[in-house]
Every structure is written in structure tokens, then in C-alpha cells.
Amino acid sequence: MNIIIFGPPAAGKGTQAKLITAERGLLQLSTGDMLRAARTSGSELGKKVAGIMDRGDLVSDEIVIALIEEQLDNNKDAPGFIFDGFPRTVEQAKALDKSLSSRDMSVDAVIRLAVDDKVLMGRIKKRFADEGRKDDNPKSFKIRLDNYNKQTAPLLPFYENRRLLSEVDGLADIETVAASIADVLNKLEVNVSSETLPFWKRIFGLS
Ligand code: AMP
Numbered sequence: 001m002n003i004i005i006f007g008p009p010a011a012g013k014g015t016q017a018k019l020i021t022a023e024r025g026l027l028q029l030s031t032g033d034m035l036r037a038a039r040t041s042g043s044e045l046g047k048k049v050a051g052i053m054d055r056g057d058l059v060s061d062e063i064v065i066a067l068i069e070e071q072l073d074n075n076k077d078a079p080g081f082i083f084d085g086f087p088r089t090v091e092q093a094k095a096l097d098k099s100l101s102s103r104d105m106s107v108d109a110v111i112r113l114a115v116d117d118k119v120l121m122g123r124i125k126k127r128f129a130d131e132g133r134k135d136d137n138p139k140s141f142k143i144r145l146d147n148y149n150k151q152t153a154p155l156l157p158f159y160e161n162r163r164l165l166s167e168v169d170g171l172a173d174i175e176t177v178a179a180s181i182a183d184v185l186n187k188l189e190v191n192v193s194s195e196t197l198p199f200w201k202r203i204f205g206l207s
Contacts, residue, residue: 001026001080001189002105004087006155007113008148009141010124011170012177016113017084019178024185029071030084031064054134056143058088058151065095072099080108088152093159109188110159111181113170117145 003026005013017028035053038046049059064086072081087093100106121141128136135144159165168180 001108001185002083002100003080003185004083004107004110004159005113006110006159007115007170008117008120008152009144010120010127010136011113011115012174013084013113015174016111016177016181017082019174020082020181020185023182024080026080026082027071027075027078028082028084029068029086031067031086031088032084034067034071035059035064054140056135056140056147058147061089061091061095064088065092065099068096069099072103076103087155088148090154090158093155107159107164109166109184110164111184112156112165112167113177114167115170119171120145 001024003020005017005020007013014028014030014033017030020026021028035046035049039050039053040046045063049063052059068083068086075081083096087096096107121138124136124141125138127133128138128141134140156165166184168177168184170177172180
């Protein structure tokens with residue numbers, strides 16, 4: 001099963017992706033984490049993206065798509081993936097479809113963490129104070145949020161039209177959000193497995 005965990009910055013995507021990983025063994029692919037690791041390692045890529053990230057802007061589609069492709073190739077045995085912070089543009093979403101279908105996979109669900117911008121601003125002030133992440137400063141965060149609304153939110157209709165989108169209340173506490181996501185995924189698993197049954201078994205509810 002391949003899932004996208006979707007939402008604005010600081011909505012709790014990373015936290016929830018880690019919980020899903022722990023429960024279901026899916027591999028978390030966070031482009032933000034990959035880019036931060038590149039910076040820490042001092043690689044050319046890290047140097048190239050540092051300023052862009054600190055400003056709160058998006059790095060190029062080409063860079064993040066290449067990172068995802070590399071991970072898909074390096075983890076061929078994974079039971080599935082959780083994409084966290086990717087895709088963030090329509091171009092990236094189209095590239096993900098291509099990358100997955102060339103490996104006989106597809107996006108099975110997109111889970112949107114619905115949150116309020118004002119609550120996010122409050123959350124981020126705390127995270128900035130606690131962790132000191134440069135791009136959490138108020139100016140960069142505002143740019144990240146604007147980029148989300150302009151470039152990433154248009155992906156919602158893209159996935160809704162394909163009936164892949166489920167929404168959960170991202171403002172609830174961590175455990176409640178995790179339980180809502182688990183509900184969505186459990187239903188999905190039932191549907192996916194029953195679709196593989198012969199039609200007469202499906203009609204009579206036999207498994
Ligand atoms: P995140 O931790 O997901 O909020 O990502 C931190 C920063 O990394 C973002 O503000 C962007 O500068 C960059 N980044 C992460 N993922 C992407 C992506 N899919 N597309 C473009 N830039 C990204």
C-alpha cells in the first residue's frame with residue numbers, strides 16, 4: 001500500500017508518518033528529511049538547497065523527484081511507502097504516478113490532515129523556540145504556508161477527482177489523529193483485499 005500524507009507545514013505529517021511506519025511497516029519517504037540530511041552531510045546538493053530551504057521556498061521539482069526515484073530503487077522490497085512532504089506540486093504528483101506505475105505500483109490513498117492556518121502559526125512559534133529550525137522563523141514560515149496554499153493545495157482536487165482523498169481532523173491530539181488515520185487505512189485494506197476476490201464471493205460477503 002502506498003500512501004501520501006498531505007497537509008501544510010507543521011500539520012503533523014512527519015509525526016503521523018512515523019506512527020504509520022511503526023504500525024504497518026511501510027517505509028516513510030520524507031523529502032524534507034532527505035534534504036536536511038544532504039545539508040548535514042555537506043554534499044553539493046546540500047549546499048545548493050540550503051538557502052532555498054531557509055527562505056521557506058520549494059526546491060526544484062527535478063531535485064526532489066530524483067531523491068524519490070533513488071529511494072524507490074533502493075527499497076524494492078519495502079511493503080509500501082508513505083510519502084511525507086512529497087508531492088508538493090502538480091508536476092511532482094504526475095512524476096510520482098509515472099515512477100510508481102513503471103514499478104507496477106500506484107498511489108492507494110491520500111490522507112489530508114486538515115488544520116487551521118492560525119493554529120499552525122501558534123504551533124510553529126513553539127517549534128521554533130524548542131528546536132530552532134531556521135525555516136520555522138515567522139518570515140520563512142509565512143512563505144512556506146503561502147507556497148503550500150499556492151502550489152500544493154491544488155493537488156487536493158487532483159486526488160479528489162480520483163477518489164483517493166480522505167480527510168482527518170489534524171487539530172486533534174496525536175493519538176486521536178493516529179486513530180482516525182488507522183480507520184481510513186483499515187477500511188482501505190478491506191476494500192483492496194475484497195476487490196481481489198471473485199465477484200460471487202464479494203456479493204455473498206465470503207472471504
Ligand atoms: P518539510 O520538512 O517537508 O517541511 O520540508 C522542508 C523544506 O524542504 C521545504 O520548505 C522545502 O524547502 C524543501 N522541500 C521538502 N520537500 C519538498 C518538495 N516535495 N518539493 C520542494 N521542496 C521541498
